[in-house]
Amino acid sequence: MVVRVPSGGKTLPPQPPPAETEVPRSQPPQLHASAELTRKGQTLLDQGRVDAAIREFERAVSLNPNNGQGYYHLARAWMVKGDFRQADSFHQLAEIHLQDEPGWASRLKAQKADIQKGLDR
Amino acid sequence: MNQLSKPRRLIRRLLRVFSYGCIASAIAVAVYGVWLYERIETRFSGQRWQLPSKIYSDVTLLYPGLSINRRLLLDQLARLEYRAVKQKPERSGEMRAGETRIDLFLHALKTPDRERAAFPVVIHLDRDRIASIRRSDNGEALSLLEIEPEEIDLFFGPEREKRRLVSIDQVPPHLIQAVLTAEDNRYFSHHGIDFRGILRAAFANLRHGEIRQGGSTITQQLAKNYFLTPERTFTRKLRELMIALILELRYDKRTILEIYFNEIYLGQKGSISVNGVGEASWFYFGKPVEELSLPEAATIAALIRGPNAYSPYLNPERCERRRRHLLDKMYEETVIGKTEWQAAREAAVEPVGYEVFAKRAPYFVDFLSQQLTELYSPEALASLGLSIYTTLDAQLQQAAEAALTNGLERLEKDRPELTADGGSRLQGAVVVLQPRSGAVLAMVGGRDYGESQFNRVTQARRQAGSTFKPFVYLSGLDQLSPISVLPNTPATYTVDGKDWQPRNFSETHRRAYRLREALAQSINRSTVHLAMAVGVDQIVDTAAAFGFSTPLPPYPSLALGAVDVIPIELARAYGVFAAGGIQAEPLTIRDVLGGEGEPLERRDIQLKHVLPPAKAYLMTSLLESVIQEGTGKGVRSWGIRFPVAGKTGTTNNYRDAWFVGYTPDLLMLVWVGFDDGASIGASGAQAALPIWAELARAVPHRFAGLEFVAPPGIVRKSVCLRDTEGASIWPCQEIREEVFLEGKVPDDAGILPGAGALIQRLLKGLTGEKEKR
Numbered sequence: 001m002v003v004r005v006p007s008g009g010k011t012l013p014p015q016p017p018p019a020e021t022e023v024p025r026s027q028p029p030q031l032h033a034s035a036e037l038t039r040k041g042q043t044l045l046d047q048g049r050v051d052a053a054i055r056e057f058e059r060a061v062s063l064n065p066n067n068g069q070g071y072y073h074l075a076r077a078w079m080v081k082g083d084f085r086q087a088d089s090f091h092q093l094a095e096i097h098l099q100d101e102p103g104w105a106s107r108l109k110a111q112k113a114d115i116q117k118g119l120d121r
Numbered sequence: 122m123n124q125l126s127k128p129r130r131l132i133r134r135l136l137r138v139f140s141y142g143c144i145a146s147a148i149a150v151a152v153y154g155v156w157l158y159e160r161i162e163t164r165f166s167g168q169r170w171q172l173p174s175k176i177y178s179d180v181t182l183l184y185p186g187l188s189i190n191r192r193l194l195l196d197q198l199a200r201l202e203y204r205a206v207k208q209k210p211e212r213s214g215e216m217r218a219g220e221t222r223i224d225l226f227l228h229a230l231k232t233p234d235r236e237r238a239a240f241p242v243v244i245h246l247d248r249d250r251i252a253s254i255r256r257s258d259n260g261e262a263l264s265l266l267e268i269e270p271e272e273i274d275l276f277f278g279p280e281r282e283k284r285r286l287v288s289i290d291q292v293p294p295h296l297i298q299a300v301l302t303a304e305d306n307r308y309f310s311h312h313g314i315d316f317r318g319i320l321r322a323a324f325a326n327l328r329h330g331e332i333r334q335g336g337s338t339i340t341q342q343l344a345k346n347y348f349l350t351p352e353r354t355f356t357r358k359l360r361e362l363m364i365a366l367i368l369e370l371r372y373d374k375r376t377i378l379e380i381y382f383n384e385i386y387l388g389q390k391g392s393i394s395v396n397g398v399g400e401a402s403w404f405y406f407g408k409p410v411e412e413l414s415l416p417e418a419a420t421i422a423a424l425i426r427g428p429n430a431y432s433p434y435l436n437p438e439r440c441e442r443r444r445r446h447l448l449d450k451m452y453e454e455t456v457i458g459k460t461e462w463q464a465a466r467e468a469a470v471e472p473v474g475y476e477v478f479a480k481r482a483p484y485f486v487d488f489l490s491q492q493l494t495e496l497y498s499p500e501a502l503a504s505l506g507l508s509i510y511t512t513l514d515a516q517l518q519q520a521a522e523a524a525l526t527n528g529l530e531r532l533e534k535d536r537p538e539l540t541a542d543g544g545s546r547l548q549g550a551v552v553v554l555q556p557r558s559g560a561v562l563a564m565v566g567g568r569d570y571g572e573s574q575f576n577r578v579t580q581a582r583r584q585a586g587s588t589f590k591p592f593v594y595l596s597g598l599d600q601l602s603p604i605s606v607l608p609n610t611p612a613t614y615t616v617d618g619k620d621w622q623p624r625n626f627s628e629t630h631r632r633a634y635r636l637r638e639a640l641a642q643s644i645n646r647s648t649v650h651l652a653m654a655v656g657v658d659q660i661v662d663t664a665a666a667f668g669f670s671t672p673l674p675p676y677p678s679l680a681l682g683a684v685d686v687i688p689i690e691l692a693r694a695y696g697v698f699a700a701g702g703i704q705a706e707p708l709t710i711r712d713v714l715g716g717e718g719e720p721l722e723r724r725d726i727q728l729k730h731v732l733p734p735a736k737a738y739l740m741t742s743l744l745e746s747v748i749q750e751g752t753g754k755g756v757r758s759w760g761i762r763f764p765v766a767g768k769t770g771t772t773n774n775y776r777d778a779w780f781v782g783y784t785p786d787l788l789m790l791v792w793v794g795f796d797d798g799a800s801i802g803a804s805g806a807q808a809a810l811p812i813w814a815e816l817a818r819a820v821p822h823r824f825a826g827l828e829f830v831a832p833p834g835i836v837r838k839s840v841c842l843r844d845t846e847g848a849s850i851w852p853c854q855e856i857r858e859e860v861f862l863e864g865k866v867p868d869d870a871g872i873l874p875g876a877g878a879l880i881q882r883l884l885k886g887l888t889g890e891k892e893k894r
Contacts, residue, residue: 028186028826029185030187030825030827032185032264033184033265036264037265052234058558059182061557062555062557062558063182064825065555065557066830074726086726086728088730089730092702093557093701095832096734097830099832099833
């Protein structure tokens with residue numbers, strides 16, 4: 001599955017499966033609900049329904065403002081829409097909240113590079 | 122021979138005049154008919170009704186584990202027209218609330234990005250926490266449940282009519298039959314005018330010596346309601362007849378009936394008229410027209426003759442008699458069978474009840490309207506039937522209104538001088554934002570909208586007082602750290618030729634404070650020393666980046682908040698600290714849909730970088746100390762244990778009391794004061810903070826109790842905090858883990874690399890040197 005970026009036809013790499021947004025049961029319930037909304041958003045984004053996906057991610061980060069993956073995917077969705085400034089803002093929040101998450105450093109780095117390319121264009 | 126007699130000539134002349142008169146009248150009638158035809162065509166070919174645009178709150182999300190305020194939730198469900206029933210809910214819109222569970226048959230949900238059919242659920246409660254949510258039809262456990270948005274206001278035109286349009290296919294046959302039986306049982310046989318009906322009505326009226334029946338057909342009633350004024354004159358009656366004939370000529374029977382069903386006046390909800398069977402069905406029975414039973418349909422049909430005289434709300438007995446009379450007539454005319462008739466006659470018809478329409482969240486709606494009028498004219502908003510979906514949290518709004526009212530009443534009770542005769546009324550304002558999205562979740566611009574529509578959240582300009590101090594401290598963070606020492610010595614500054622000596626709110630003998638402590642305790646002198654060391658122009662530049670639209674005068678007193686701010690702008694500025702250095706524009710509108718549900722407008726979160734995330738976090742960390750050990754520690758006495766950062770503010774002579782407090786979830790600002798600037802005699806901690814705390818406690822669904830997350834660029838280090846009075850020969854009095862910006866970790870003396878010049882300037886403060894400006 002690839003998601004096309006309208007401006008320039010760039011493609012984004014396939015994203016990790018939704019199961020990664022699971023949170024431990026011991027954590028506040030908001031986090032679970034937020035993770036579920038993030039999963040829904042990912043599904044919508046993968047279907048190319050970018051606007052609907054943004055709404056889900058926005059809700060996800062509203063419930064859990066520390067939801068780094070929500071910000072990461074918001075950045076991704078805004079890249080798809082070609083608004084790299086917005087993408088950069090959300091990516092900055094993703095960096096804050098995913099800094100200690102294992103396996104995210106390289107993904108964040110790659111997304112940051114994509115955003116930078118978009119901003120430089 | 123060709124000479125006619127005088128009488129014959131007169132007769133011929135009269136005949137000629139009469140003929141001309143007839144021709145002229147026929148032409149006039151024909152011209153008038155064409156004009157009417159054009160008018161009807163124009164009215165019916167375009168938009169037939171002025172449909173008010175509706176403003177909706179946001180969707181409410183429920184999920185297992187969520188702490189709720191049961192009263193707020195039940196109030197919200199009541200406003201959404203869920204009606205309490207004793208048995209298990211079996212129809213959409215029914216609810217049964219118990220101690221440990223809420224049974225709810227949801228309404229269908231339709232929002233810009235969602236469509237869901239109605240279904241029953243049971244919400245199990247463990248005290249004030251949702252234990253589980255299950256569909257009660259198939260037992261499926263739900264991890265998320267969306268409660269539909271609440272209608273919070275309508276943009277009415279001058280008519281103040283409310284209607285829900287229905288197509289004739291949606292109207293159940295028994296409602297059509299009931300209406301025709303009541304109003305025009307030969308509707309499908311006549312051509313707009315029913316002469317038999319007129320004769321029958323005239324005979325009946327003569328027999329009873331009073332007006333008992335009207336001879337107007339449904340088409341005539343439509344002509345009268347839709348095109349004409351209510352006066353009773355012969356010419357108006359003629360026009361009504363002509364319009365009825367034209368309508369019948371131009372439209373088929375079902376179309377006319379559909380227009381009639383949507384047009385007809387069927388009751389009054391406060392100052393708003395209920396028009397059309399679609400709206401009436403919800404108003405009286407809380408359900409869509411398709412679901413009306415025969416007795417309910419008969420009740421609505423019975424209303425047409427006198428919506429208020431036969432209202433089940435106003436005159437239930439008369440309503441009952443008229444309904445039975447109509448059912449009898451339907452049976453006599455073999456419209457319904459005997460079994461149906463008997464069952465319908467005996468059935469109890471209970472209206473669902475209603476709340477008189479009142480503006481909800483009126484200040485929020487006003488603020489939203491300003492933004493909407495940039496997109497749509499007031500006429501368009503009053504007629505196009507737009508659906509405007511907003512960010513408002515209906516439960517939070519209700520709680521904010523209550524907290525403000527309670528807080529102001531408490532103050533007035535404790536300080537009777539605040540209610541002195543002849544003085545203006547104590548006022549307050551509350552705004553709740555989501556820092557990372559800018560979503561405005563609640564807004565209360567004053568204590569009584571009916572009394573004053575001035576929105577103190579968005580229109581007031583009030584002195585910021587100590588709530589401005591964080592921008593002073595932020596300006597010093599490149600050269601100072603939380604453990605840097607700030608003097609507390611008296612100093613005199615010359616401003617425009619006049620001496621100014623800042624004084625502390627409560628005097629102490631300490632000569633210095635550490636930066637964290639000085640902000641937490643809101644020490645005025647230390648703050649001014651810091652401001653003078655950093656430079657007032659630098660502070661103005663720092664604050665300007667936060668988007669204040671009010672002027673920032675570059676005087677030393679700026680350090681203590683001698684600057685007017687608009688409360689929502691102050692809230693937005695604090696939002697930057699809460700949101701990792703990013704500023705979100707206040708957002709109220711999410712989506713606007715057209716009358717047919719087509720998307721017209723969409724607003725997304727708009728972010729702007731203002732601060733490096735690490736600096737924003739450091740400010741949050743400093744502001745957490747305000748709550749933990751400073752002027753905001755009263756928050757803890759309200760039983761609030763989750764992490765909160767914030768700042769109190771009090772202006773000269775107690776004119777303004779502020780509290781701005783935030784968590785990673787929410788930012789809430791409270792202001793209290795008099796519009797005319799009179800003293801309230803109470804500080805921000807005394808007047809505004811309790812309102813904040815009461816509100817925070819009332820909305821557990823909004824607080825997850827999350828920690829503030831430190832971003833990259835923050836270093837934690839244990840430091841030795843020696844006596845600030847300079848007695849460095851003493852051992853550590855306190856070892857504390859402190860947060861620092863990366864690369865700005867101070868040495869053991871608390872001095873940052875490269876901060877020498879600033880430290881020198883600050884030390885001047887310890888000697889009490891006089892500065893000029």
